[in-house]
Amino acid sequence: MQLNSIENYFYQPLVSIYSIIAGVFVITRFIFAAFYKAPAEADFEPTLTVLVPCFNEGLAIRKTLERIFSSGYPLNKLEVVCVNDGSSDDSLVHIQEAQTNHPGLVLVNFEKNRGLCHGWGVATFLARGEFMVCVDSDTFVFPGSLHKLMQGFVDPTVGGISGHCDIENANVNMLTRMQDVRYYFSYKIMKAAESVFGTVSCLPGCFSAYRRTCVLAVMDDWINATVWGKHGNYADDRSLTNLILRDYKILYDDQALATTICPEGWKQYARQQSRWVKSYLREIWKTGKFMWRKHPVPALSWYAMMWMPIVEPVVMVQALVIAPLQEGMLHPSYVIGVFTITLVWSLHFWITSGRRWWYAGILFTLSYIFFFGWQTYWGFLTLDGKKWGTRG
């Protein structure tokens, strides 16, 4: 009976091996995340420049800027550089209005759209603070969060720190609820687990801090990144994180809170996911080149995980199409594994946040299996695409 079970388990070895590795990977994330501690309060308030790139954001940009200035960070140590990247709406007017109330606000106006990396690049050159915080134009910072985000930098080996971002418009429709569950998992479990070893793999552009000297040191490599030998606007948050992670620790602070607006329509969401998957594909090889030099646990995790999005669609076809055709049933280990993992992180979301739309995590898994998982291959084919992304 047991031998039969083992035999059955491996009747499609790729699916079975994938299921085991993915299961172990997710379980270990929860275990590592249980050991996570936010950087301790050290009463550290260095000079700080907040970078806010903006493209067609309308009135939301004013709200974003006002929240930064009212975050409680000492104004004599705070500078904000807001880059209007050729917006065709009234964003520029709103930034100018905010500036009349806040002398610490520097406005950079690109008269034509140049792309996110140019906004960050110019803002970094103009910045005067020892540390920089990147805030998306539709991200709202909670009071005290800028201060909290700086505390981990007391350690001179730390090059960057990710804050925690929740979804501002979470309860608008099923898509936004789904993204809320997904964001929560990626921060509270994935980033927390990585932070235990100082190897957070992506400092999200929506709310993250950098040691400015680290950014300046890699600026040329970052801005002039190439894909297939071609230059373009390929610099993004993940590529910058990668360059800093080579030589520095990168942490996550779950007490530095902000909220951000997520896409409310499927088309916009698909564009955002496409941009993210392309960025992931561009960077995994670069990360793989140095990850072995880090602590063996995160290094092993990385090499185990890096190929998953590439293999996943093949595994899905085997488990959900080929297996039923050959055996007359869905691949049990895959289906149970996917269901279990989804249930675990969805319930974790419910129990720890209290938000009732935990079931949206199931929709996320289904949408990934049937549609977004396939974007990986589309991402490969369009790896040198240069569009800004979500609002492009």
Next chain:
Amino acid sequence: MATGMTSTAGGGRTLSFFTRSNPRPAGSGSPPVGSDGRRRDSVEVHSSRCPHCLIDVQTLGTAPPTICPYCRRTMVQSTLERTIAPAMAPPSPEEVKARLKAIYHPPHFIFGFIVAVGAVGLLACS
């Protein structure tokens, strides 16, 4: 405010930029005031523009850059008079508390425990 600010990281560098150029003490959302202490209706904005790269940097409390970050040519300097916009009130502590509560309101520990045990039981049965 009058003296340079000593940095607390980065090798003890002294940065006088913020204290020299930011004329306002801490306090959020208050519009700049004139030398007589009265609220002004407009402010002078310094603008540096590069006509070649079509980039314009506007500053209020700080000196604008003189060299274009792209082409390294000298930027064209000008001063603009801009009417002060009505200030947006910062969120009150009650509003912030309410926002936080809307995002985080975890159920009682016992409820979470029951859900977790139920889920494990369900999976064990399946």
